[in-house]
Amino acid sequence: xxxxxxxxxxxxxxFAAGSxxxxxxxxxxxxxxxxxSANDAAATFAxxxxxxxxxxxxxxxxxxxxxxxxxxxxxxxxRALLAALRVxxxxxxxxxxxxxxxxxxxxxxxxxxxxxxFVILPAAAKPAAMIVPQKWARIIDDQxxxxxxxxxxxxxxxxxxxxxxxxGVLAGLVDQLGLDADRYQLLMRHGRMMGxxxxxxxxxxxxxxxxxxxxxxxxxxxxAVMAHEIGHVEERHGLQQLLRGSTLAIxxxxxxxxxxxxxxxxxxxxxxxxEKGYSRNFERAADLYACRALTGTGEGTEAYARIMEKLMxxxxxxxxxxxxxxxxxxxxxxxxxxxxxxP
Amino acid sequence: xxxxxxxxxxxxxxxxDAAAAATPPExxxxxxxxxxxxxxxxxxxxxxxCLSIVTLGIYSAWAKVRMTKYVRGHTLVDGxxxxxxxxxxxxxxxxxxxxxxxxxxxxxxxxxxxxxxxLLVPAAFIVPWLVVASLRFNARVTAYRNVGFRFDGDYKxxxxxxxxxxxxxGCTGYIMLPWAIRQQRxxxxxxxxxxxxxxxxxxxxxxxxxxxxxxxxxxxxLIFVMFFMFSVAAVTGGKGDEGSATDTAMSTGMIxxxxxxxxxxxxxxxxxxxxxxxxxxxxLAVGDQSRxxxxxxxxxxxxxxxxxxxxxxxxxxMMYPWxxxxxxxxxxxHTTIGGAETFxxxxxxxxxxxxxxxxEVADAFDIDVGF
Numbered sequence: 001x002x003x004x005x006x007x008x009x010x011x012x013x014x015f016a017a018g019s020x021x022x023x024x025x026x027x028x029x030x031x032x033x034x035x036x037s038a039n040d041a042a043a044t045f046a047x048x049x050x051x052x053x054x055x056x057x058x059x060x061x062x063x064x065x066x067x068x069x070x071x072x073x074x075x076x077x078x079r080a081l082l083a084a085l086r087v088x089x090x091x092x093x094x095x096x097x098x099x100x101x102x103x104x105x106x107x108x109x110x111x112x113x114x115x116x117x118f119v120i121l122p123a124a125a126k127p128a129a130m131i132v133p134q135k136w137a138r139i140i141d142d143q144x145x146x147x148x149x150x151x152x153x154x155x156x157x158x159x160x161x162x163x164x165x166x167x168g169v170l171a172g173l174v175d176q177l178g179l180d181a182d183r184y185q186l187l188m189r190h191g192r193m194m195g196x197x198x199x200x201x202x203x204x205x206x207x208x209x210x211x212x213x214x215x216x217x218x219x220x221x222x223x224a225v226m227a228h229e230i231g232h233v234e235e236r237h238g239l240q241q242l243l244r245g246s247t248l249a250i251x252x253x254x255x256x257x258x259x260x261x262x263x264x265x266x267x268x269x270x271x272x273x274x275e276k277g278y279s280r281n282f283e284r285a286a287d288l289y290a291c292r293a294l295t296g297t298g299e300g301t302e303a304y305a306r307i308m309e310k311l312m313x314x315x316x317x318x319x320x321x322x323x324x325x326x327x328x329x330x331x332x333x334x335x336x337x338x339x340x341x342x343p
Numbered sequence: 344x345x346x347x348x349x350x351x352x353x354x355x356x357x358x359x360d361a362a363a364a365a366t367p368p369e370x371x372x373x374x375x376x377x378x379x380x381x382x383x384x385x386x387x388x389x390x391x392x393c394l395s396i397v398t399l400g401i402y403s404a405w406a407k408v409r410m411t412k413y414v415r416g417h418t419l420v421d422g423x424x425x426x427x428x429x430x431x432x433x434x435x436x437x438x439x440x441x442x443x444x445x446x447x448x449x450x451x452x453x454x455x456x457x458x459x460x461x462l463l464v465p466a467a468f469i470v471p472w473l474v475v476a477s478l479r480f481n482a483r484v485t486a487y488r489n490v491g492f493r494f495d496g497d498y499k500x501x502x503x504x505x506x507x508x509x510x511x512x513g514c515t516g517y518i519m520l521p522w523a524i525r526q527q528r529x530x531x532x533x534x535x536x537x538x539x540x541x542x543x544x545x546x547x548x549x550x551x552x553x554x555x556x557x558x559x560x561x562x563x564x565l566i567f568v569m570f571f572m573f574s575v576a577a578v579t580g581g582k583g584d585e586g587s588a589t590d591t592a593m594s595t596g597m598i599x600x601x602x603x604x605x606x607x608x609x610x611x612x613x614x615x616x617x618x619x620x621x622x623x624x625x626x627l628a629v630g631d632q633s634r635x636x637x638x639x640x641x642x643x644x645x646x647x648x649x650x651x652x653x654x655x656x657x658x659x660x661m662m663y664p665w666x667x668x669x670x671x672x673x674x675x676x677h678t679t680i681g682g683a684e685t686f687x688x689x690x691x692x693x694x695x696x697x698x699x700x701x702x703e704v705a706d707a708f709d710i711d712v713g714f
Contacts, residue, residue: 013423015489020538020689022423022488058378058416058424066693068489070423092409095390102386105393110659112396143457246449250442251400 007031008084010059010077014038017066027061027069029084036069047085116251121244129239134183137203137239144201145187154190158210163188166208169219170226176297183233188213196311200229202238215314216307224294224304231289237282287334291341305339372636373421373683377668377675379413385664387413400442404435414667415485418675421683429484437477471501482535483694488686491693496534504530517562521551528623537629538691545634546626554618554641561611568604572597610649617644624678630689633682639674647673 007030014025014036025038034045051062059071059078071078095101156163170186183204191197191209198208206229208222216222232238291301312331391406408431415427444466451459475498482494508523525548532544618641625637651666 018490018538018690018692020488020490021687058419060416060424060426066489068426068693092390092394092405096383096386099386102389105390106661109389109393109396112393116396246446250446250449 008077008080010071010081012069012071015068015070025069027071027081029081036063036067052082052085117248121247122240125240125243125247126236128243129236132202132236132239134203138205139203140242141201141203141205145205145207148207149189152192152194153207153209154192156188156190156210158188158213162213165219166213166222169222170206173223173226173230173293173297177230177293179230179234184230195315198225198229200232200238202233202236202242204233206230206233215310217310218303220299220303221307221310223299224290224301224307227290227293227304228286230293231286232282235282235285235289237286241279241282284334287338288341291338292343295341295343301338301341305335308335308338368684370681371683372679372681373686375675375678375680376419376422377417377671378419379417379668379671381665381668384413384668388664400438401435404431404438407431407434414671418671420487420680421686423488426486427484428486429480433480437480440473467506468502471498471505474501474505478531478535486693487537488689489693490538490689490691493536493691493694494531494534495536496530500530500534521555522548524555524619525551532627536691538689540630540632540689543628544623544626545628546622550622550626551619554622555615557611557614557618561608564607565604568600572600610645613645613649613652614641617641617648620644620674624674629680630682630685632685633680635678635680637674637678639677644670644673 007028009026009028011026013022015022023038025036028035028037029047032047034047034050036043036045045063049064052059059082061069061071063069071081095105158166166188167186170184171181174181174184185205187205187207189207189209191211194209194211196209196212196215198206198212200206206226208225212225213222216225290304294301294304308331312335387409391402391409395401395403395406408427408429411429412427415425418425448459448462451462475494475496478494478496482492485492504523504527508526512518512520512523525544525546529544532542535542617639621637621639621641621644624635627635629635647666647670651663651670654662655666
């Protein structure tokens, strides 16, 4: 390695191999030779034989015999020496030094993060969700139900014939829409604090609460609610959400601020916020599916609009978790969309 | 190439052993200083974060080395910096293990929560191994004054202190947690050495209980709030019509109540974390000669932690480097170590990837999983 120009001399401290004892020392570079001087003794090294550990100030240089030289902090010679040895010139170090590349990196980081969250992840989750076998998805349903039955639901208190009626509504709808009847199963539960509610699970399990069965004016409204839930299942919204959530969590482990730290795994707050945004889009997609389905069977969207309005009137504040549309934003907007739907 | 092998220090050097024996040096306390700047740290962080994203996380191991090197290299004691010289491959390995384990864990949680719980049993036996590997790695790649750190705790110890004592603490409703944490940290300290000097945690169990006080108080508040909420719900539940004004007011009241409790718990967690840092750092001794002192105010340090997290969140992480530099500056400027006059007398090999010690076995199992 060639180094031209005036000799560079750095003041600092030298430590012998295996010892913390400090010796006042100087390190100089002249005509491509490094000279270390301490206590009236001196030794010379080829720049290729030393290992520079500090990329910036304070600079430290390790020697092949295990000794180490630490430059005095703030010595201007450190940067000159690094430049002469071309050590600080690694491509990454160069990027870090220029404000222009730093600004580009900041913009790229934000753009790529946004691209990943809003474009790549949703686009990739859809085909991935489509190929998850029905059997696996049903396992997820069953396991989730075990927990929900313990934590949130009570046993259904509906009469047997009412239950059969509801099953008939779902079976009829699935048949009319030409869907796979094996994919769907209806479960009735007492919703307790949840009130009138219905939801779809990834594997095609549709849960309707007793309160919902009592709340509707007629079975057409129930059909509308089920059409919405079928929309979630057919478009694999639940599975997409699971795949997105897990990928986000794993990405946070890999590139988060303190990546790889197990104790920080729980700090998935941004992922949770993202999920909220996603679920809004899913609700709109399920609305559209239901409108299309109900128009296709010839009954129209009026019953659907009516049950949405009825829920809105009963729960004007929509307390969290208390109503079917609680995670569904802009309920009024949705009613307008449903009523105005034209195929 | 000339070498310094035949070199002997000149006898007229004021710091030599002969001179030291004749007149013992004045006892001296040295301060910690963090000389990193927000500007530099931000630039390093953003460039490395960008490269990590572009490489789908692979570069994050190199980024971690770069960032840690910057922090340790700018942490000075008595004017001399720490050095950090880690092999990024080891960190990449640790990271892949963490991602694999975490992926398996979440995936299993969807398919079978029961199997997920069952997985806790083997995890309890694997975690201590990871703890030991990680502590050993981190000590080995860190040096001060050309003398390396070393961690020689074993699997059995980690199993006892990280799993056994934690289970014990859990069984007592976490009343014994401060004691268990002290035991854990004391074990970590006494198996860590800087050259021929062994660390020792001299902080008392009572100091750890004091540190956990804010957390205990917050939990008591939480239990009280929950109890109150559920009693109200039990009394009024079923009477009011669904969707009635009382129902809505109750739900709103519950949400507000839980939100306030949640904030109280977060504040208490920061406070406890701050007090633990002060107690642990200030309670360390490095050999018999050096005792560390830490004079951070828990309230101030908790404020720094809390406001950093909030600012980071609000700026989508962009202010994270600012917060870190602020935190490290405060922490360093309130930490001192005694017996600085004896810093010249420590002997021991230096570890790191360039180690001549030839511990290939240790190298093969090098992983770094943060704890």
